[in-house]
Amino acid sequence: MFIRHFPGVLVTAALGVQAFSWPNDPYGQTELTPAPKGCWSPDSESKQFTLVVMPDTQYLYDQNRIHPVPMEHAFEYVTSCNDTRENIVFMAHLGDVAQNGLAEEYQVASKAFERLDEAGVAYSMLAGNHDIDSSTDDTRGSTPFLDAFGSKRFANSKTYKGSNKGGYNSYHIFRAGGREWLLLALDWRMSNSSFDWANEVLTNHSTLPAILTTHELVSPDTGKTEFSAYGDEVWNKLIKNHDQIFLTLNGHFWPAGRTHRTNSAGNRVDSHITNYQNRYYGGAGMIRLYRFDLDKNTIEVSTFSPWIHGLMKHGKANKLALQEASLTSDEDQFTMSVNFDKRFSRSNSTKTKRSDVKEVIPGTLAYWRFDGHENQTPVTSNDTIRDLSGHGNDLKFCGVNESAHHSMRWSNAHHPQQPGHGSLNFTGQKQPLRGSYFQTVDHAPINYAQFEHGYTFEAYYYLPSSWSSDQNAWSSILSRWGTAGQANKTGAGVDPDEPIVSLSLSDDRELQWRAYPLHKNVGSTNWGHESPFDTWWHVAVVNNGTLTKMFVDGCEVVRNPEQWVPGLTTLNQPWMLGGYEYNGTINQIFYGSIGDVRIVNRPLSIEEFLLHSCAGPTTSPP
Structure with missing residues (x-):
């Protein structure tokens, strides 16, 4: 799919939709902007590094309502070399890339992700309930999502280490802080064979600190953040018996929230909801940064929209955008304490x-x-x-x-x-x-x-x-x-x-x-x-x-x-x-x-x- 501008008219070629386009409107802009030359080159030995998390972007890719620009600006931030303090080593998307699971939606979204591919950025993908038929598990077979973000996409990735048989679950190993880290990217609904696969991956890499990402795990539906029914299944079948998992991340629900449980080894596992699709401009390409400091044994968490910050820089942010530029609630900006040497001494031995x-x-x-x-x-x-x-x-x-x-x-x-x-x-x-x-x-x-x-x-x-x-x-x-x-x-x-x-x-x-x-x-x-x-x-x-x-x-x-x-x-x-x-x-x-x-x-x-x-x-x- 490609999108072209004519004076006052927006023509979406693949969708055949025409609509009036306000001139010089940064909010109505749907054209893919030229990709800047990124210089992503993290320091894998530095004790300070950053994991970027991008939650549900589905309202940016909704049939004839296509707005890739907020995501593009987030990716520009990830690939930028202007702020070396961040030392971004990996980015994890939490699913629901698009609203309707349509090939034309992923065609545009995939084009945006090419910015990461061309810069060599390490990232992971997983399917949310809007990316596939939500009534199915990961044995569902081929889908437009899998065509766009399956194993073929990661053929040249240095961190991608493999997928399960159906291709909807994958794992990455990235190097940061002078050690290796494991990240699991798991499907909306895992089959029993996929639980077996994930348990084997964790067993085979038992010395690596692990982060588990999936679309649904913990929920705020009861008024407090706690594991959903499916989240309990994932906890019992996978998380609780693998002490290396110290953090889980999921989208799907809102508002954002966090909780924790104690695993079978008696150690804490932190679990966070990250999702902003209900907020202005479909979340405005919001990203969350997890800034690790292994010297201080801390992870500082912050949440903001690079796109809105860019509008602010040029004086183009409207009133609602200004409210979303950076989120500072206790659920969106906080500090975690993790004694990495004590918790993961096996990988240091x-x-x-x-x-x-x-x-x-x-x-x-x-x-x-x-x-x-x-x-x-x-x-x-x-x-x-x-x-x-x-x-x-x-x-x-x-x-x-x-x-x-x-x-x-x-x-x-x-x-x-x-x-x-x-x-x-x-x-x-x-x-x-x-x-x-x-x-x-x-x-x-x-x-x-x-x-x-x-x-x-x-x-x-x-x-x-x-x-x-x-x-x-x-x-x-x-x-x-x-x-x-x-x-x-x-x-x-x-x-x-x-x-x-x-x-x-x-x-x-x-x-x-x-x-x-x-x-x-x-x-x-x-x-x-x-x-x-x-x-x-x-x-x-x-x-x-x-x-x-x-x-x-x-x-x-x-x-x-x-x-x-x-x-x-x-x-x-x-x-x-x-x-x-x-x-x-x-x-x-x-x-x-x-x-x-x-x-x-x-x-x-x-x-x-x-x-x-x-x-x-x-x-x-x-």
Whole structure:
């Protein structure tokens, strides 16, 4: 939908509606204003940061009554670099984007949100009762809302970590105050399977402080703010047993209000209603700021309309607008006290913190290490391996069948020169296929990386003498989902069923880097020598944008081809650690141990490797 102005007449092209437009009327303006160039660049390590909340905007997008300008001004405020004090790290919309759930309403609203997309702002969306059929739960299927604000919209988001099967519930992980935070964005009405999904997300990220957002939770209908009937269901099925949830936010009802409950761990959970659609100009694009100060253990809350403040600046705010510029009641402006260190001490106890990792050098896209676990304890489906680069390329557990459970273990064994003092012990075999592996989460940024300007892949590995050529040949340390055939590679020597990138071990335990570069139909192969048993090794594959070379323990191998191989082909699918696909299915799982793995988007010198010298072999049983 687009909207055009003619002198005295407003023509809404998609709706076919004509109406008189008062000249120079800032309140009747419905035209999308040119988007300013935002410079959103929050300081993720600062102890002071801001979460922005935007409640129901439905009256701004109501059939032929379309007024995106107040929302645009709110987004301009979020992306502005004029007030660095705010340090805005995330924005959460609370649902009811539009009034009638119509495609033409979301077409205009979606255009406004492009301002956030273009600036790279981290934000979340969820459906309110006006966005969908309110009599349905999140198994309802496709809707105009989901078409506009489903998972496809967040394909390039660095904070978006996934959605449930139906797509109406999602979660984000953002970094602020030197730590990671989890935000759940939940549907108007969750099905039982979605409650299971949300519980699993919280369990898998149990060390992260969590904020839960949804459209309905607490209500003022009884004269005081308390949980609604559906809110009680969410509390009992989800909130009360996950101590990491310290704050819930919802819209739907008015006036604004706040309450709190005590969870099963005996800790306080604050719950707030934020909604201003009943006020002048449909809420006037009102936003609420939650200003965190981790040094003071406070969250200062304020509520205002950036659009009205802009009108005031130019002397154009009318009497009713002036009353709405900033809201100062006890429900709209207040300070919360939260002892973050005490409440979330578990997330501070992690042995490896991003700020302490000197191995995260410029250009690092992903860095995984496996220390900090009790030796020989099983890896479970609830375990997630954090990307210490801070880019969100986390690894999730995967298994081929029931045998996957307890088939992988944490180990303290490692190469003496390995930064992380731990590894993963894999026990995969081919016949019958069994074992488990890890892969990058859906929409991890590295899934889309093409490495046009070069790359360095590094890994530590160990093969025990029980390794078998029959059972363990052609298993991968690291590989990328997607086959040569799916990537339309048709050149000489192409096996259409093999993966587009893999670092594997042959039946003679020779390292093989097999990769399909960008803009070429043929693959390229680097070969190492036979890997001796019961010895830790470091391998690095380095591409300078033209040639690729393999190094073992910092020493260049002989079988490096003289072949132009720019970048790496991607089908925008995950990377696997310890898994190998063939013809679109898992074909083999690693047997042995894998230590630290680092991926950098530029060629590194030998001096920059995780292993700093061409050292002799070192042995240590896993």
